[in-house]
Amino acid sequence: MTETNGRVCLVTGGARGIGLETVRTFLDYGWRVAMLDNNAETLAATRKALPSEVLCIDADVSVPDDVQRAVDQTAEHFGRLDALVNNAGIADFGPIARTRHEIWQAIMATNLTGPFLMVQAAAPVMLQTGGGAIVNIASISGHRASTLRTAYGTSKAGVIHLTKQQAAELGNQGIRVNCVCPGPVNTTMAMKVHDDAIRQSYHDNIPLNRYGTEREIAEAIHFLISDKASYINGQVLSVDGGFESTGIGLPDLRAKQTNS
Numbered sequence: 001m002t003e004t005n006g007r008v009c010l011v012t013g014g015a016r017g018i019g020l021e022t023v024r025t026f027l028d029y030g031w032r033v034a035m036l037d038n039n040a041e042t043l044a045a046t047r048k049a050l051p052s053e054v055l056c057i058d059a060d061v062s063v064p065d066d067v068q069r070a071v072d073q074t075a076e077h078f079g080r081l082d083a084l085v086n087n088a089g090i091a092d093f094g095p096i097a098r099t100r101h102e103i104w105q106a107i108m109a110t111n112l113t114g115p116f117l118m119v120q121a122a123a124p125v126m127l128q129t130g131g132g133a134i135v136n137i138a139s140i141s142g143h144r145a146s147t148l149r150t151a152y153g154t155s156k157a158g159v160i161h162l163t164k165q166q167a168a169e170l171g172n173q174g175i176r177v178n179c180v181c182p183g184p185v186n187t188t189m190a191m192k193v194h195d196d197a198i199r200q201s202y203h204d205n206i207p208l209n210r211y212g213t214e215r216e217i218a219e220a221i222h223f224l225i226s227d228k229a230s231y232i233n234g235q236v237l238s239v240d241g242g243f244e245s246t247g248i249g250l251p252d253l254r255a256k257q258t259n260s
Contacts, residue, residue, distance in 0.1 A: 002084075008078040009225065010034045010071070012061050012118060015046040015090030017187045018137065021214035022085055025222050027051065034074040036061070036086070059115030061088045062106075071121040075117075081125040082132040083225045086115035089137065093148040093193075104151045111155035112162065119166055123175055131174025133225045135161045138236070140183045143244050160236050167234030176233040178224045183240025185212045208241035 009026045013019040014035025023035050027050075029055050034055035037043045047056045055077050059066040075081055089111045092103050115136045126132035141149050142156030163179035170177055184190065184202045190211070194202070220239045223229055238244040 004124070006032060006080075008032045008034065008074065008080055008084040009083035009085065010036070010074050010081060010113065010122065011085045011087055012036050015039060015042040015056075018182065018185065018214050018217050019085075019087040020046060022087060022218040022221050023050065023054065025215065026083075026225075027054070028220060029226075031083070032078055033069075034078065038066075038072045039078070052224075058150045060110075061086075061118055062109035064117055067114075067117040067121050070117075071125060075125045077235060080129045081122055082129065084118060084122045084126075084132070084134045085221055085225070086118050086136045088114055089139075091152045093152065095148060096150050099151050107151040107155050108158075110135060112151070112158040115159055115162060117236060119170075119177070119256060121145035122172055123173075126175055127173060132176075133229070134166065134170075134177040135221045135224050136166075136177070136179045137221075138163070138179050138181045140181050140240050140244050142181060143238065163236065164234050176224075178229070178234065179236045180217065180220050180224065181213075181236060181238045181240065181244070182217045183212060183238065183243040185214060185217060205246065206241040206243045207246055210241065212239060212241060 011019055011023050011033065014023045015037035019035070023033050026033050032053065034057060036057040036059040038058070038060040040058050043056055043058055055074060057070045057073055059070040061067055071081065090107055092107060119134060136159050138159040139156040141153040142160045145153060160179055160181070163177055167177040181235045183206065203209065217239050220237060224232060224237065
């Protein structure tokens with residue numbers, strides 16, 4: 001499925017979950033790939049499972065010097081940078097009263113400041129070869145409020161608006177910026193924290209009646225980066241089986257449909 005003519009994509013938070021599947025998807029389509037992660041142990045294990053040509057960088061997107069080093073290392077190694085996927089993120093769920101200031105700050109630093117710093121560093125490198133494309137990963141929690149997600153949901157809502165700001169400013173320079181909002185996805189993290197009751201509740205409120213897969217999210221990211229999306233800029237794509245668009249009430253509606 002080669003399509004790239006040697007183009008290069010940098011994926012943040014690439015050592016696990018959606019980020020790792022995004023790395024694999026871009027490799028499948030013939031891209032050259034760099035990935036960064038701030039978990040050195042996980043990064044080392046992931047490096048062994050990937051082709052040797054993948055550039056793995058130990059870096060933290062919330063640290064400006066790390067960000068600049070990662071972009072510089074990618075550009076030096078491959079000679080160019082054509083795409084950026086801002087996937088790195090952290091979560092800590094709890095009620096407002098128990099959300100400590102340091103938790104709020106850490107979530108904002110990684111989830112919101114990270115994509116700001118990465119784009120700020122990557123855009124000049126992209127422009128050296130005529131432009132490129134960026135996808136920021138937000139969340140359905142950036143669209144819909146829910147309990148226990150004040151810091152996380154607010155950070156992801158910020159990513160949605162940051163995407164639009166970046167698209168407005170960088171679009172006329174030749175860099176498209178879009179956003180993907182995953183809904184419930186069968187990641188390792190979700191499997192650990194979503195018990196059977198939670199999973200059933202999500203199923204009841206998703207028209208497709210299932211969780212998504214990491215590959216489905218990665219394919220949406222790849223589409224927005226690819227030339228097939230060449231006139232798409234500043235858009236927010238929910239990849240969620242219809243969850244964001246429907247709200248509540250699906251179990252009763254399904255019952256009526258079955259009985260009618």
